[in-house]
Amino acid sequence: MEFVPLGDSLVPKVAKLVNRCLEFEAVTPWTVNRCTILDPNYDPEMAVIAIDKGEPVGVVIGAQRTKAPPELVSREHGWLKLVVVEPRYMQSGLGDQLLLAVERALKSKGAKDVRVSDFVGWYFWPGIDLRYQDLIRFLGDHGYVKVNENVEYEVDLLGLRPSSLVLEKEATLAAKGYAFTVAPQDRRSEVIEWVHSNFGPLYSHEVSETFRHDVPSVWLALKGGEIVGFSAYRTSELDWFGPIGVSEEERRKGLGSVLLYKSLLSMREEGRRIALISCNPHLFFSQIPSIRGVRDYWILSKKL
Structure with a gap:
């Protein structure tokens, strides 16, 4: 030995x-x-x-x-x-x-x-x-x-489809001037700095990992072209979802739900079969209909 x-x-x-x-x-x-x-x-x-x-x-x-x-x-x-x-x-x-x-x-x-x-x-x-x-x-x-x-939620992405409730929220938000887009490479510094300012260095590190892909794996919520929320996936591991966050003054409007579904659907379109979401026990993620397992840590x- x-x-x-x-x-x-x-x-x-x-x-x-x-x-x-x-x-x-x-x-x-x-x-x-x-x-x-x-x-x-x-x-x-x-x-x-x-x-x-x-x-x-x-x-x-x-x-x-x-x-x-x-x-x-x-x-x-x-x-x-x-x-x-x-x-x-x-x-x-x-x-x-x-x-x-x-x-x-x-x-x-x-x-x-x-x-x-x-x-x-x-x-x-x-x-x-x-x-x-x-x-x-x-x-x-x-x-x-x-x-x-x-806890870690295991989400079955096969068969995942846009939620009608979330689509309605997105339409309502669009009518109020909000937009959702995948972050382009040329906004890398801006996105990382915004996440750092609003959610701290650990979140911003995770988001920086999304820019190692040719198409960054992070969705943005915008209002008047300014970032008000984000949702990242394929950060450190290809099956990982998160982190996700919305600026404090923009919460409880449905932005997080739209960002969540857009990221999960992107993972599905890119060929992932599951998404793993690690968090403290959080009711926000219970809106996903295809959670097939929960790991307790x-x-x-x-x-x-």
Whole structure:
């Protein structure tokens, strides 16, 4: 058994390890790369891989906000993005060793607490799926307690059609001078700055990811040519929807509902079969008729 940092050659093997050990996941090498090497906050010292006979059998990946977004940089807080160990190795104490190694690295770099696993912008999941009871128990035995929760809606896009109620709202809004359009590349800076000003750096980071596509995957609500709302999709992952937001003075007029449906229909037209929407429990998304599943997540935390 040896312990090594994450390298490019291990990324596909780590993805396979996750999918073997966590039965409700379908992680790709892109996801592992996005959450580690492509994260500007990535620290190789906090990605510890256990190797046995040439294959990874356990991994714990930690993080701190050291670079991005710059407004949120702080070494006082740490995160665990990923905790996975082959079941046959759990009784050997391997999970304890990996967890302790990353916790020590976080503490040595100033972290006073650590959360699992909502490192917004570069996370695998917005928490721990409640069905992973053994993982929750393992972390609980190491002093982690629940501090928050999230849900993820799985929307079936096959057969999705425009809602007549939403079409009526759009017509009413158009008569009042509102318009909806896909953001063009030449408005990139304006869109990102508007989202940052109204919703903060985490939302603006997600929206910036939509402009890596030739046609940005973000819808805008406009009034007199000025942005009053947005809805993003295909941000960090192709099946992800969100974030979405409307300026405070323009809320409760139906703009959000129109933006939501336009984005979901765009995802369907672009060939996506499902949309995954992560959020705190929120009744806004209950208007979607084709929600076929809900995943419940716990966010855990511990003082170091």
